[in-house]
Amino acid sequence: MNNNPDKLVVGISSRALFDLEASHRVFVEQGEEAYCRYQIEHENDILEPGVAFGLARKLLALNTAERERVEIILLSHNTADTGLRVFNSIDHHGLQITRAAFAGGQSPWPYAAPFDITLFLSTNPDDVREAIRAGCAAATIQPGLSLGGDSDELLIAFDGDAVLFSDAAERVFKEQGLEAFAASEVSSANEPLPGGPFKPFLEALNRLQAEFDAEAQCPIRTALVTARSAPAHERVIRTLRAWNIRIDEALFLGGKDKTEFLRAFKTDIFFDDQPDHVSRAADVVTAGHVPHGVANE
Numbered sequence: 322m323n324n325n326p327d328k329l330v331v332g333i334s335s336r337a338l339f340d341l342e343a344s345h346r347v348f349v350e351q352g353e354e355a356y357c358r359y360q361i362e363h364e365n366d367i368l369e370p371g372v373a374f375g376l377a378r379k380l381l382a383l384n385t386a387e388r389e390r391v392e393i394i395l396l397s398h399n400t401a402d403t404g405l406r407v408f409n410s411i412d413h414h415g416l417q418i419t420r421a422a423f424a425g426g427q428s429p430w431p432y433a434a435p436f437d438i439t440l441f442l443s444t445n446p447d448d449v450r451e452a453i454r455a456g457c458a459a460a461t462i463q464p465g466l467s468l469g470g471d472s473d474e475l476l477i478a479f480d481g482d483a484v485l486f487s488d489a490a491e492r493v494f495k496e497q498g499l500e501a502f503a504a505s506e507v508s509s510a511n512e513p514l515p516g517g518p519f520k521p522f523l524e525a526l527n528r529l530q531a532e533f534d535a536e537a538q539c540p541i542r543t544a545l546v547t548a549r550s551a552p553a554h555e556r557v558i559r560t561l562r563a564w565n566i567r568i569d570e571a572l573f574l575g576g577k578d579k580t581e582f583l584r585a586f587k588t589d590i591f592f593d594d595q596p597d598h599v600s601r602a603a604d605v606v607t608a609g610h611v612p613h614g615v616a617n618e
Contacts, residue, residue, distance in 0.1 A: 328392060329525045332433050333377060334443040335397040335407045336464050339368035345464070353426070360403040368410040370467035372607050373442050376589050379475040381417050383529065383540060390529055394436045395421035396429035396443070433457060440522050442609060450612050458522040460592050460609025472587045474542050477526065478606075479519055481547040481557055483594035483614030487515035490556075491594075492615045506553040513563040514556060518613050519592055520564070527567050542569045544586050550575030580605055 335341060344363070348356035383390045395411075395418055397404055404423040411418050422432040430451045433441055441452045441459040452459035482491035494502035526541055533539040545568050549557060554573045561568055572582055580601050583591050588606040593599050594614050602608040 327528055328389060329380075329440070329529060330392050330394060330436060330438050331377075331380060332394045332396045332436065332438040332441040332443075333373050334429075334445065334448070335395060335399060335404065336444045337371055337373040337442050337462055338377060338395065339371040339374065339407060339410055340465065340467075341368065341371070342464060357400070357403050360399075360406050364406040364409060366406070367413045368406065370414070372462055372465050372467060373590075374414075374467040376442075376475075376607060377416060377418075379540075379589060383475070384417065388532075390532070392420070393418050394433075394438060396432065396438075396441070396448075397421065397423050398426055398429060398445070399423050400425045430455075439525050446610075446612065449610075453518055453611070453613050456518070458519045458611075460611050462590075462607060462609045463603050474540055474587075476542050476544070476587050476589045478544040478546045478583055478586055478588045478591040479523065480591075480593040480595070480598070480611075481545055481549060482514075482517075483616060484517050484519050484592050484611050485523060485545065486517045486520075486557075486560065488517070488594070488614030488616075489515060490553075495615050503553055506549075506556050510552075510555040511559060512556070513560040516564070518611060520566075523566055523568075524564075530567065544568070544570040544572060544588075546572045546579050546582055546586075546591065547574065548576050548579075549573050583608075 344356060344359055347359045377393055380391045381393060401423045422429045428448050428451065430448045433452065439458060441457055442462055443449050444462060444464045446461045449459045449461045479485050482488055490506060493505045526543060530539050530541050550573045578601065579598055583602050584605045590607045590609060591602050592609045592611050594611045594616050596610055599608045599610040
């Protein structure tokens with residue numbers, strides 16, 4: 322069990338942390354044996370940062386000598402033998418990652434619970450769906466090179482319905498249309514929305530934010546980036562109040578494309594349940610698809 326319940330534990334797959342596309346092509350085109358041989362032959366070749374590398378670096382920067390606020394666990398389909406290259410790269414890049422599960426071709430997801438993982442990021446959609454079904458905040462991110470961030474702050478953006486909140490309201494929109502959705506949200510404005518899969522992760526970020534002195538600039542900043550607009554905004558605001566959860570910025574876009582707003586926020590990672598929103602955002606920021614709710618049925 323986690324001896325420090327306030328520590329945020331994040332599981333990241335090796336292909337999300339590093340650019341493993343060249344070796345993945347070997348696996349797809351030549352098979353597992355050739356892949357293992359390739360990784361062993363190149364185990365001293367340092368891997369380039371992957372799409373989640375910048376996020377991992379900023380998360381680990383929240384730690385001090387006195388307080389370990391964040392731990393990152395590597396969860397990998399690799400064997401320990403082929404995973405040696407990954408650990409060599411972790412050491413080269415100076416990432417304080419010491420724990421890992423190398424599952425030897427199987428899903429590493431079953432080890433997330435013993436590690437007390439709150440957030441799981443992977444390029445494998447099957448692993449992510451397992452995590453979501455188990456009640457863990459999880460997202461699929463597209464593999465590739467790190468997009469990097471030009472801010473020292475950790476900037477995390479969330480969609481609302483089916484991510485921070487349940488998909489109950491979105492289901493009304495999908496099944497009955499915008500007018501019925503707006504009417505339902507107005508009539509339910511004082512009724513807090515049920516929590517979605519990312520509520521526990523936002524709560525964990527809030528606990529970390531609370532550790533920083535009010536006079537010091539908090540290195541974590543969060544944003545709600547939602548297609549909602551007035552009058553459907555009120556229920557969201559009242560829900561966050563009822564949860565006693567702080568969100569630093571709230572963007573009610575009324576259906577406008579989210580991409581440029583995410584760029585303006587200098588987002589390190591954005592979570593959304595809609596695949597088309599994620600694919601557009603992924604051109605400019607690290608974006609994770611949350612396979613939850615009516616949009617993914």
